[in-house]
Amino acid sequence: MQTGALTAYLDVAQVTLYAFWVFFALLLFYIRMEDRRxxxxxxxxxxxAFNRDDWLFVPPAKTFLLPHGHGEVSVPNGKRDSTDRPVPGVKIANFSGAPYVPTGPNPMLDSIGPGSWAERSDTPDLSHDGHNKIVPLRVATDFHVAEGEINPVGLRVVGFNLVVAGTITDIWVDRSEQMLRYLEITTEVGTEPRQILVPINFGIFRKTGNGERIFYVKAITGEHFALVPGTNLPDSVTFLEEDKIVAYFGSGLLYAEPSRQEPLA
Structure with a gap:
């Protein structure tokens, strides 16, 4: 046997298999560390209390540069959304993992269950060229409703209890994805009119008995539109505002009326 002829007494295929197993184990370990940021x-x-003993899988902090000059963030950092806003609810039972029941006057604003929202950045989502992605048609003047499609502007918005909540005044589009995201509504409920956004996927267009076309929202009642979280600026919506708006309508599917929380049977 010549010097270096390892194949004479080593199974190269088996060595390759063992090397793959070692590589795959290290890859899994790395992925498990990264997904815990x-x-x-x-x-x-x-x-x-925090479980601070998980020293093996929790990775050291890594700093990420945010796009569009929004600074940087280091994770993991131990921050919790509940630090500044305690959960307004109580557990239904004394065991780990038991669900919470909202205790606030309006459970759809308590950030519990389907109404949960995270402390996202309070800045608008931007396109690659630095412009706001989601804006009304009065800003995105190069967008328009396609011929033959329903133009919702001017239609009345109705909650699941058939109470008129307001009138659609504009359409908000995603300029990057080129799709409709929200309908802007001027409310007719509450103490005074407000401009709010309704996610387009929480409602459908219907015709009433007299042939009038309406936008019917099954998630909440007409009166609930008075408390939909708003936006700070009239022509833009931030990540945080979007989370709160969608959470409000999502929680209505469970909390809008007491019967929705009961068993189906």
């Missing part, structure tokens, strides 16, 4: 260390469900 947010939400870790874990917080105990009952005591509220």
């Amino acid at each position: 947010e939400g870790y260390p874990l917080e105990a469900d009952q005591s509220g």
